[in-house]
Amino acid sequence: MIQNCATLLTGHSMKPTTPSLFDQQNTIAEPQHIHPKQADLLLYPHFLAPAQADHYLNQLLDDTPWQQDEIRVFGKTHKIPRLQHFQGDAGIRYQYSDLILNSQPWHPQVNAIKALIYELTNYRFNSVLLNQYRHGNDKMGWHSDDEPELGPNPVIASVTLGTARKFVLKHKYDTDIAKVELVLPHGSLLIMQGTTQHFWQHAVPASRRIFTPRINLTFRSVIN
Numbered sequence: 001m002i003q004n005c006a007t008l009l010t011g012h013s014m015k016p017t018t019p020s021l022f023d024q025q026n027t028i029a030e031p032q033h034i035h036p037k038q039a040d041l042l043l044y045p046h047f048l049a050p051a052q053a054d055h056y057l058n059q060l061l062d063d064t065p066w067q068q069d070e071i072r073v074f075g076k077t078h079k080i081p082r083l084q085h086f087q088g089d090a091g092i093r094y095q096y097s098d099l100i101l102n103s104q105p106w107h108p109q110v111n112a113i114k115a116l117i118y119e120l121t122n123y124r125f126n127s128v129l130l131n132q133y134r135h136g137n138d139k140m141g142w143h144s145d146d147e148p149e150l151g152p153n154p155v156i157a158s159v160t161l162g163t164a165r166k167f168v169l170k171h172k173y174d175t176d177i178a179k180v181e182l183v184l185p186h187g188s189l190l191i192m193q194g195t196t197q198h199f200w201q202h203a204v205p206a207s208r209r210i211f212t213p214r215i216n217l218t219f220r221s222v223i224n
């Protein structure tokens with residue numbers, strides 16, 4: 001059974017010119033709370049107004065030194081099925097699978113998005129993993145963001161720019177609990193918090209008939 005919390009992009013006409021949420025307050029509704037057993041998710045479908053989200057998308061597609069890193073699985077080297085780039089405060093190191101990522105300087109627009117998240121949630125982050133899914137064949141497999149350097153109950157703030165993709169969650173241990181399937185729209189913010197990473201995995205599955213990119217920024221606090 002799939003619990004469908006799909007959120008579709010709806011247009012609205014506000015045109016913010018400065019990066020403050022106060023300029024677009026009426027676009028940020030209360031978040032949707034999604035809290036199946038042992039997970040705690042908050043979804044703001046309209047975190048960024050469309051014009052602002054378009055601006056960030058275009059800038060980050062162009063300016064980010066995207067890399068297609070390689071990981072080893074069962075002794076064989078594979079290119080990851082997406083592009084990525086890790087930014088953060090100086091000297092932050094983040095390791096997942098067998099990849100070690102050293103923080104590169106914050107891009108000004110990424111910093112601006114970080115400030116907007118702080119303005120809305122009061123959460124601070126010291127790094128961000130940017131992922132680019134170039135088309136529907138790019139994807140991310142099942143995982144939890146539960147590396148020890150993220151601390152015991154990590155808060156992860158995930159901003160989507162560009163093509164909406166499915167984001168699916170499943171409980172790690174209890175197969176009777178329904179999967180949660182979200183569609184994360186352009187300009188949305190999803191907060192994963194509490195015990196979510198202990199008990200749940202998430203994934204961005206491949207998707208047919210998608211030929212345009214999505215960027216996802218997952219802000220984290222890495223404790224080195």
Ligand SMILES: O=C(O)CCC(=O)C(=O)O
Pocket residue numbers: 129131140145158167184202204216218
């Ligand atoms: O692209 C997404 O929405 C998820 C990215 C993610 O799970 C991660 O970077 O750990």
Ligand SMILES: [Fe+2]
Pocket residue numbers: 143144145202218
């Ligand atoms: Fe993740």
